[in-house]
Amino acid sequence: MTLDEILASLFPDGHPIDIGPAILTGVAPLEQFGPVHVLGIHGRNFLGIDDACALARQAVDILASGDRQPILLLVDSASQRMTRRDELLGLNEYLAHLAKTLILAGIRGHRVVALLYGGSAAGAFIATALAADTLAALPGAHPEVMDLPSMARVTKLPIAVLEEKAKATPIFAPGLDNLARTGAVLETWSPDIPLDAQLREVLTRPAAAGNRDALGAQRQGRPKAAAIAARIVELARRGA
Numbered sequence: 001m002t003l004d005e006i007l008a009s010l011f012p013d014g015h016p017i018d019i020g021p022a023i024l025t026g027v028a029p030l031e032q033f034g035p036v037h038v039l040g041i042h043g044r045n046f047l048g049i050d051d052a053c054a055l056a057r058q059a060v061d062i063l064a065s066g067d068r069q070p071i072l073l074l075v076d077s078a079s080q081r082m083t084r085r086d087e088l089l090g091l092n093e094y095l096a097h098l099a100k101t102l103i104l105a106g107i108r109g110h111r112v113v114a115l116l117y118g119g120s121a122a123g124a125f126i127a128t129a130l131a132a133d134t135l136a137a138l139p140g141a142h143p144e145v146m147d148l149p150s151m152a153r154v155t156k157l158p159i160a161v162l163e164e165k166a167k168a169t170p171i172f173a174p175g176l177d178n179l180a181r182t183g184a185v186l187e188t189w190s191p192d193i194p195l196d197a198q199l200r201e202v203l204t205r206p207a208a209a210g211n212r213d214a215l216g217a218q219r220q221g222r223p224k225a226a227a228i229a230a231r232i233v234e235l236a237r238r239g240a
Helices: 003-010 049-065 084-088 091-107 122-127 148-155 159-168 176-181 195-203 209-218 225-239
Strands: 023-030 034-047 071-080 112-116 119-121 134-137 142-144
Touching: 003 023, 003 071, 003 195, 023 049, 023 195, 034 049, 034 122, 049 091, 071 091, 071 122, 091 112, 091 122, 112 195, 119 122, 122 142, 134 176, 134 195, 142 176, 148 159, 209 225
Parallel strands: 034 071, 071 112, 071 119, 112 134, 119 142
Antiparallel strands: 023 034
8 A cells, every 4th residue: 555545545535744854743634533743754764863853853842742642653764864974973873762652651651553564674663663552564574673685684594594593483484474474563454344343443443662572483483482571570570
């Protein structure tokens, strides 16, 4: 689905979303829930400090409004913008700030739902889609925390070795199916069903972020994380 088709399906009564060269912002009506804040990055653009700062500014303004309305984050990006300028100006801090504003919005009572409809990778993926309390995707989306060539450079392992590991361990592997198996992606929406109905259904349920490790264990993509986290909590309580 194109961005225009997605917006039309999400907001059939129309929307005044401002679509800029890389990011989109605005407020649109959703039946049963009233106005929904819409943020996002589109067009497979790289997420640099300027756009990260602009999205974080929007999130801060939403927090300041005090309205507690849902936030929908639409994501189709490349990775973070790793230019010399962005790196020297502290790109990691800008990405962390963006992620923290979205997480804080969830803590303050906003439901923050991300819809991944294209690509997203590395720091851009972490600071946007994974910072939402619920992450859904459309078929054909391609998330990756790190692609295999980059992983090969970091680990010094041949790509062939990593490809074999990726077949057995979803954590190693890019792609929608693997991220769903780890629990990062809650569900894949059907383009054959109006997206507004699927968004409303998600908003009637509790946020999913706190259950990602348990979901990963259930889907056999991250079998140990939930048990380890529970053990740490147990030990911390004993020592308190």
